[in-house]
Structures are given as C-alpha cells and as structure tokens.
Amino acid sequence: MNASSEISVTGAYKEDEVFDRLQEVGVHAAFLPSVSPETYSYTLSIALQAGLPVFAFDLGAIGERLRKLKRRTLLPVEAMHDAQRINDALIGYFDLGRHDAPRLGRGLQGVEPERAVN
Numbered sequence: 186m187n188a189s190s191e192i193s194v195t196g197a198y199k200e201d202e203v204f205d206r207l208q209e210v211g212v213h214a215a216f217l218p219s220v221s222p223e224t225y226s227y228t229l230s231i232a233l234q235a236g237l238p239v240f241a242f243d244l245g246a247i248g249e250r251l252r253k254l255k256r257r258t259l260l261p262v263e264a265m266h267d268a269q270r271i272n273d274a275l276i277g278y279f280d281l282g283r284h285d286a287p288r289l290g291r292g293l294q295g296v297e298p299e300r301a302v303n
Contacts, residue, residue: 207235216275217241220265226250240275 198206215232222245229247232239233254241247243259251257258278264270 203231204235207231207237212237214275214278215239217247218265218271219244219247221245223247238278240278 193210195206195210212235215228215235215237217226217229217232217239219226219242224246226247229239229241229250239251239257241251241257241259242262242265243252244262248259251259258274260271260274264274
C-alpha cells in the first residue's frame with residue numbers, strides 16, 4: 186500500500202512501544218471493522234487501555250466485550266456492507282461535539298455514555 190496524505194503506514198513496532206506510537210500519530214479513535222466473530226481481540230485491549238473511543242460491529246467477542254462498557258459505539262452487523270452508514274456513524278460521533286481528542290494513556294479515562302447506531 187502506498188502512503189498518501191490521508192493514509193499513513195507506520196510499519197512494525199514492538200509491543201512496549203504501542204502507546205507511544207499511538208501518541209505520535211495522533212490517534213483519536215479505534216475502528217475495528219472485523220466482519221468475522223473473533224475470540225478476543227488484542228487490538229481492542231490496546232484501544233481500551235489507550236483510552237480511545239471504540240467503534241466496532243456488534244459481532245463475536247468484540248461485541249460481547251464492548252456491550253459491557255460505556256465508551257463504545259456498536260454498529261449493527263447488517264451495516265458492514267453500507268459504507269455510507271459506517272462513515273456517518275464515525276463522522277457523526279465527532280461532529281456532535283460530544284468528544285474531544287482523547288488523552289492517550291494506559292487506563293480507561295474519558296468514559297462516555299453508551300451509544301449504539303441503528
């Protein structure tokens with residue numbers, strides 16, 4: 186994949202560097218577009234530890250884990266083939282003015298009210 190002004194490829198990193206790398210690139214949210222039911226998702230664990238708001242389909246272990254939390258937006262499984270609906274959910278979250286850029290850390294700060302997208 187070629188990098189562009191909209192996409193950057195950061196390359197490999199060591200596990201103990203993940204939070205520094207997230208800070209360096211200025212991550213504001215985590216979108217986990219898995220379309221098959223995963224059994225756990227280490228990426229979700231990292232996003233939660235970083236204090237990021239998480240967007241994911243309500244599917245498998247990711248959906249189960251996120252349903253227990255308040256800082257998340259679950260997208261219905263049937264939305265996985267509707268790019269406009271996904272885009273509207275992601276952009277709408279920030280356009281509503283309900284969210285400032287998170288402070289990355291290793292805890293669950295910035296917990297927000299539960300949200301679901303129809």
